[in-house]
Structure formats: C-alpha cells, structure tokens
Amino acid sequence: MISSRSQRGVIIFLGRARYDHSHHLFHFGREKPALLASNDTTSNAMPGKKARARKKKTERRDARELTKPTFDVDESVAAAVFAHVTNTRDRLALACVSKVWRKVVTSDGSWGTCDLVLEGKLGEKITDERFEDLLRYCGDVKRLEMRDAPVTFKGHYLFHAGPSFKKKFASLETFFLINCPGVCNTDILGFLQDIGMPDRPKDTRLRCLRLAGCEIESDLLDKFRKCLRDDPTETFLSDKEKISFDLWECDACGLVSETSEVTMCDACTETYCTSCAVEEGCKCTCCDFFVCRGECEVTANIIFLRCDRCDEVMCQSCVFSCKLTSCIGNEGKPGCGKQLCVDCQKKAKVLYIPCQECWCSWCDECMYKPDRVGGHPDCCVGKGGCGKTICGSCSKKKQESGSFFVFCEFCKDLWCPECDPGVQVNFDTGVCKMYCPSCFGKAGCP
Ligand SMILES: [Zn+2]
Ligand SMILES: [Zn+2]
Ligand SMILES: [Zn+2]
Ligand SMILES: [Zn+2]
Ligand SMILES: [Zn+2]
Ligand SMILES: [Zn+2]
Ligand SMILES: [Zn+2]
Numbered sequence: 001m002i003s004s005r006s007q008r009g010v011i012i013f014l015g016r017a018r019y020d021h022s023h024h025l026f027h028f029g030r031e032k033p034a035l036l037a038s039n040d041t042t043s044n045a046m047p048g049k050k051a052r053a054r055k056k057k058t059e060r061r062d063a064r065e066l067t068k069p070t071f072d073v074d075e076s077v078a079a080a081v082f083a084h085v086t087n088t089r090d091r092l093a094l095a096c097v098s099k100v101w102r103k104v105v106t107s108d109g110s111w112g113t114c115d116l117v118l119e120g121k122l123g124e125k126i127t128d129e130r131f132e133d134l135l136r137y138c139g140d141v142k143r144l145e146m147r148d149a150p151v152t153f154k155g156h157y158l159f160h161a162g163p164s165f166k167k168k169f170a171s172l173e174t175f176f177l178i179n180c181p182g183v184c185n186t187d188i189l190g191f192l193q194d195i196g197m198p199d200r201p202k203d204t205r206l207r208c209l210r211l212a213g214c215e216i217e218s219d220l221l222d223k224f225r226k227c228l229r230d231d232p233t234e235t236f237l238s239d240k241e242k243i244s245f246d247l248w249e250c251d252a253c254g255l256v257s258e259t260s261e262v263t264m265c266d267a268c269t270e271t272y273c274t275s276c277a278v279e280e281g282c283k284c285t286c287c288d289f290f291v292c293r294g295e296c297e298v299t300a301n302i303i304f305l306r307c308d309r310c311d312e313v314m315c316q317s318c319v320f321s322c323k324l325t326s327c328i329g330n331e332g333k334p335g336c337g338k339q340l341c342v343d344c345q346k347k348a349k350v351l352y353i354p355c356q357e358c359w360c361s362w363c364d365e366c367m368y369k370p371d372r373v374g375g376h377p378d379c380c381v382g383k384g385g386c387g388k389t390i391c392g393s394c395s396k397k398k399q400e401s402g403s404f405f406v407f408c409e410f411c412k413d414l415w416c417p418e419c420d421p422g423v424q425v426n427f428d429t430g431v432c433k434m435y436c437p438s439c440f441g442k443a444g445c446p
C-alpha cells in the first residue's frame with residue numbers, strides 16, 4: 001500500500017486510478033505525485049564509473065517503482081478512504097480497482113447514509129438488477145436521483161421490496177425520477193406511501209420531488225403533493241428553481257405539465273397548460289403576469305392593454321413603466337386612444353409626450369392639435385432650459401394664473417418660468433414683444 005499525505009489531502013494510487021481526495025477527482029494514468037518525486041538517492045553514492053552506472057540504474061528502477069500503477073490497500077484503509085467518497089460514480093469506479101475495493105464498496109449497507117445519484121451514463125445504463133445491487137450497498141438514502149433510465153427499467157426492487165428494505169428510506173428528502181418512462185406512476189406513489197411519506201410529520205416529508213418525463217396521471221398529483229413538506233404553489237411565483245414538486249395539472253383540460261410549461265393565475269393560483277392559458281386568461285407579454293379572465297381580473301384589479309400594432313398584451317405595472325403607452329388624453333379631453341408598445345412606437349415613428357404638469361399622455365399627433373388638447377403645448381427647450389413639457393390645457397391654465405413660459409421672438413426659444421434667462425419686453429413698436437438677453441440688442445432694441 002502506498003499513500004502519500006499531501007498538504008491538500010490524501011492521494012492514493014489504486015491500480016490505474018488515482019483518487020485525489022482534496023478535489024474528489026480520479027486521475028487515470030501514470031502521473032507521479034510531486035511529493036514522491038523528490039526521492040533522494042545521493043546518500044549511498046559511490047565513486048567511479050561503475051558506481052555512477054549503478055546509481056543511474058537504481059534511479060531508473062526507483063522511478064519505475066514510483067510510477068508503477070498497481071498498489072493495493074488493506075480493507076480498513078479502503079474503508080477509511082471510501083468514507084470520503086460521496087459521488088456515486090466515483091464509488092462505482094473504486095469498486096473496479098481491486099478485489100479489496102470491490103469488497104469494501106459492494107457489501108450490503110457499506111455506503112452508509114448516502115446520496116444515490118444516477119445520471120448521465122449511469123442513468124442510461126441502469127437495469128433493475130443493477131439498481132437492486134446499488135440499493136443493497138446503500139445504508140440510509142437521503143437523496144435518490146435517477147435520470148434518463150431506459151424504458152426497460154421498471155424499478156421493481158424499489159417498489160416491491162420488503163420492510164427491512166423500506167427502512168433505508170427513513171430519512172429520504174429528495175426523490176428524483178426524471179425522464180424514466182418505464183416506471184409506472186402508481187408504483188412510484190405506492191413506494192412513497194409504503195415508506196410512510198404522507199404520514200410523516202410535515203417537516204420531515206420530501207423536500208423535493210421531481211417526476212418530469214414519467215407518465216403521471218393528473219388524479220394522482222394530489223396524492224403526490226401529500227408527500228411534500230412545502231406547498232409548491234407557494235414557491236411557484238417566487239422561485240421556480242426551489243419548487244418542491246415539478247408537475248401540475250391544467251385546470252381546464254387536465255393535462256399534466258412541468259413547471260416551466262405551466263401558467264398560474266396570480267389571483268386564484270389555478271394552473272393552466274400553455275395552450276389553455278391563452279384561452280382562459282390574460283398574460284402580460286412583458287412580465288408574465290397572468291390572471292384568469294373574468295372574476296380574477298376583477299379580484300386582481302388589473303387592466304391589460306394591447307398594442308394596436310403587434311398584439312402584445314401588457315399589465316398595468318408594465319404600462320406604468322412605459323413599455324406600452326396609450327394616447328389617453330387628459331381629464332376633460334380624450335386622446336385618440338392609439339396604444340403602442342415601445343418597439344412599435346419606434347417602427348411607426350410615433351412619439352408619446354406626457355405632460356409633466358398633469359401627467360396626461362398624448363401621442364405627438366394629438367399633442368400638437370390645440371383643439372383636441374385644449375391649447376398649445378409648451379416645452380422648456382431654450383438654451384439652459386430644463387426640457388419640461390406641459391400639455392396645451394396646462395399651458396392655458398398657467399397663462400391664466402400669470403405664470404407662463406417665456407418666448408424670444410428673435411431666436412424663437414422657449415423657457416419655463418423657472419428657467420427664464422431674463423426675457424425682456426419691448427413696447428417700442430407699439431406691439432408687446434419679448435426677447436432673451438442675448439437677442440435683445442440684436443433685435444434692434446435700445
Ligand atoms: Zn390545458
Ligand atoms: Zn384565476
Ligand atoms: Zn407586465
Ligand atoms: Zn407593439
Ligand atoms: Zn393621439
Ligand atoms: Zn397637462
Ligand atoms: Zn425649464
């Protein structure tokens with residue numbers, strides 16, 4: 001047996017495989033660890049040609065010895081090392097190293113409390129016999145995860161074993177059977193019921209159950225949900241990744257779908273498959289907010305707006321954040337009602353101008369129709385101006401109260417009262433005209 005304790009952890013040579021404990025990795029091949037490479041042979045140096053030749057020969061032999069791949073360990077060491085290997089793949093790789101390892105790895109219950117994760121090639125190659133063996137090695141299974149098992153895999157051993165076997169699942173927390181089409185859905189439920197999952201105190205039931213890609217009937221979903229510690233509905237809208245169960249039935253047609261393909265009503269939490277969601281509710285194309293049509297729309301008190309040009313539907317909060325704008329007009333005067341999403345505004349070259357005084361909203365076409373809006377709009381666009389825009393009717397109200405935007409007749413600039421650069425009035429010609437300070441002289445005023 002050779003083991004070298006490096007600063008990082010134990011590196012052990014096992015036949016062709018080297019297990020790097022610190023990185024949970026196996027290295028295959030004849031790498032020489034740095035620690036062993038520094039062997040010093042100078043102490044027994046002999047003078048002369050013969051001695052040098054012998055020394056060289058010894059060095060070569062030492063080098064060979066050091067990189068020689070087959071080292072064996074005794075059972076206790078193997079067991080000690082094995083205790084640090086948690087990955088199912090690595091455990092099975094160890095079993096291939098030697099007889100001693102095989103014995104340690106494949107005796108009943110030798111895996112102790114463990115995660116049994118069969119994915120990738122391990123999942124694809126699983127058979128009922130292999131699965132039975134693996135479960136025998138396990139002591140107490142906390143996590144049982146299988147993906148992409150062939151259709152020939154039925155999981156019989158899991159579903160039809162005796163009570164001593166069921167003890168292995170006393171602390172099962174995570175149960176994944178993803179894309180295992182050969183497994184019968186009543187078998188899975190039967191297994192969970194056999195190990196007493198639905199009767200356990202709620203906080204010791206399954207943390208996570210994933211059955212996507214298995215044939216599960218919709219009337220069993222409620223029974224599966226009884227095996228969970230957390231209600232999946234509660235996490236659906238907040239964190240889909242952490243959801244306790246990944247299957248949902250469509251409340252309209254009964255189809256069972258995965259979380260990613262399901263739409264949930266924000267008001268009543270009913271779930272719909274992709275195609276029924278279109279029929280049964282309104283969904284914001286921007287933020288995915290969804291409510292059933294009718295009652296839930298009233299409960300959620302949400303009005304959806306649809307883009308006139310591309311049919312995108314948006315919820316109120318997305319409308320408020322200006323992802324879709326409507327020419328609604330102001331209190332007394334309705335706008336033309338044209339509503340467009342941001343993309344279509346660009347495509348149709350329509351600009352929406354909100355009034356920064358009364359926050360009404362107009363399309364640019366309506367904004368400049370004084371008869372529609374109730375007066376001419378004003379915008380503080382003069383040099384150094386703040387850019388504030390107010391609608392025609394607000395402008396009119398301001399003029400009536402004596403606080404109006406100032407206009408230079410010469411340079412045609414306009415400022416709000418706050419940004420007024422000092423516009424002066426000239427009565428010389430008999431007509432009242434206003435000029436900004438830089439134009440006053442140029443305009444021939446004294
Ligand atoms: Zn449906
Ligand atoms: Zn609803
Ligand atoms: Zn939205
Ligand atoms: Zn649009
Ligand atoms: Zn308009
Ligand atoms: Zn206004
Ligand atoms: Zn201004």
Ligand SMILES: [Zn+2]
Nearest residue numbers: 408411436439
């Ligand atoms: Zn001017």
